[in-house]
Amino acid sequence: MHPLVLHWLVTTLALGIAAYILPGMNVSSPIALMVAALVLGFLNAILKPILVLMTLPLTVLTMGLFYLVLNAVVLALASVLVPGFEIASFGWAFFGAIVVSLLSTFLGSMTGAKPRR
DSSP: OOHHHHHHHHHHHHHHHHHHHOTTEEEOOHHHHHHHHHHHHHHHHHHHHHHHHHTHHHHHHTTTTHHHHHHHHHHHHHHHHSTTEEESSHHHHHHHHHHHHHHHHHHHHHHTOOOOO
């Protein structure tokens, strides 16, 4: 299987598990979940590097903790762009970003799905 497709499936599974665990994240259908994972991947590839560069002094000042806030911002933006994928508040986006990051790291290490850099 192509590594990009495998990484997308891992992200989809991580988003689905996060939506199941966290009451503030809601996915209305499997299609919405797959589209949300696709949009999240696109935002992580295009928008997130720009945000990281713009907020680098703040990230350094907080010893990297602001990076978690950037993950939450990107996840919240994905929920705004994808109908059927809803996050109740920024707090839930923050916790959701942590859960999705941990799950995708764990599942990716199990499957060998690594995004290309």
